[in-house]
Amino acid sequence: MDAVLRAFAIYAVLLVLFRISGRRTLSQMTTFDFVLLLIIGEATQQALLGEDFSLTNAFLVIMTLLAIDIGLSLVKQRSKTAEKLIDGVPMIIVENGRLLHDRMRKSRIDEADVLEAARRLQGLERLDQIKFAVVEVSGGITVIPKERI
Amino acid sequence: MALVVIAALLGLFSSGPLSSTTAQGAAGSVRIEYDRFERFLTPSRLRVVFPAAADANGTVSLRFSRSYLESIQIEQIQPEPRQSLTAADGVVFVFSSAAADGPGMAFFAIKPQEIGLVQGRIGLAGQPPVRFTQFVYP
Numbered sequence: 248m249d250a251v252l253r254a255f256a257i258y259a260v261l262l263v264l265f266r267i268s269g270r271r272t273l274s275q276m277t278t279f280d281f282v283l284l285l286i287i288g289e290a291t292q293q294a295l296l297g298e299d300f301s302l303t304n305a306f307l308v309i310m311t312l313l314a315i316d317i318g319l320s321l322v323k324q325r326s327k328t329a330e331k332l333i334d335g336v337p338m339i340i341v342e343n344g345r346l347l348h349d350r351m352r353k354s355r356i357d358e359a360d361v362l363e364a365a366r367r368l369q370g371l372e373r374l375d376q377i378k379f380a381v382v383e384v385s386g387g388i389t390v391i392p393k394e395r396i
Numbered sequence: 397m398a399l400v401v402i403a404a405l406l407g408l409f410s411s412g413p414l415s416s417t418t419a420q421g422a423a424g425s426v427r428i429e430y431d432r433f434e435r436f437l438t439p440s441r442l443r444v445v446f447p448a449a450a451d452a453n454g455t456v457s458l459r460f461s462r463s464y465l466e467s468i469q470i471e472q473i474q475p476e477p478r479q480s481l482t483a484a485d486g487v488v489f490v491f492s493s494a495a496a497d498g499p500g501m502a503f504f505a506i507k508p509q510e511i512g513l514v515q516g517r518i519g520l521a522g523q524p525p526v527r528f529t530q531f532v533y534p
Binding site: 248249251252298299301302304307310 | 397398407435
């Protein structure tokens with residue numbers, strides 16, 4: 248019983264925490280983000296397993312986490328509202344070369360991030376070459392270039 | 397998958413309503429509250445309720461069968477027994493009983509050391525023991 252409850256609690260807490268902290272927190276992996284991810288994993292492991300190191304417990308915890316994940320994806324498939332709540336929606340941050348500052352502040356992205364994505368993905372040099380830049384649900388930035396005339 | 401999770405919630409894999417149970421001996425004997433399902437090397441508990449002051453010295457002697465002690469390690473006993481004695485087929489724990497009336501009880505923090513079915517026999521000295529069976533998951 249406690250294995251299932253623990254898994255539920257951890258899943259819920261992590262879901263809420265990462266939803267609040269924003270989608271960009273762990274999407275762009277810097278070295279430190281990677282270390283942070285490991286530390287979070289370690290801390291979570293203690294809470295998930297407690298003193299119970301049996302195979303049965305590990306199996307139950309994994310099973311429960313997968314079941315919640317599948318359950319949530321089914322819910323998301325049925326209801327758009329739930330999907331919005333759990334995953335968020337893609338957000339346009341650059342429109343025809345113009346930065347949308349309040350949206351960028353909300354997702355903690357600055358001009359340099361947008362330009363980096365533009366360089367890396369499309370080989371663009373300036374903001375005015377960008378038609379749209381979008382922060383995806385996964386946390387990455389997608390850049391759509393203006394058509395060249 | 398959902399069925400397994402529900403079964404786990406109900407206690408099919410230890411700790412839950414399906415798992416916790418009691419074994420009751422004849423009148424005047426002990427009652428053992430235990431988990432049907434245990435997990436390998438995972439701390440758990442056993443409660444033994446016995447009738448108060450079983451003998452003239454105000455002590456209660458509980459006998460654990462050797463086979464049980466071989467498969468399950470006792471980590472801690474509350475209250476501490478006054479004495480533990482070896483006996484022909486197991487160990488006898490002697491508790492001082494303060495209560496002249498009403499049942500006394502002792503808690504045993506246990507840790508299973510073997511996987512599979514574990515047969516236990518616990519009883520008051522000089523009385524037939526109460527038998528119970530636990531299953532230890534790997």
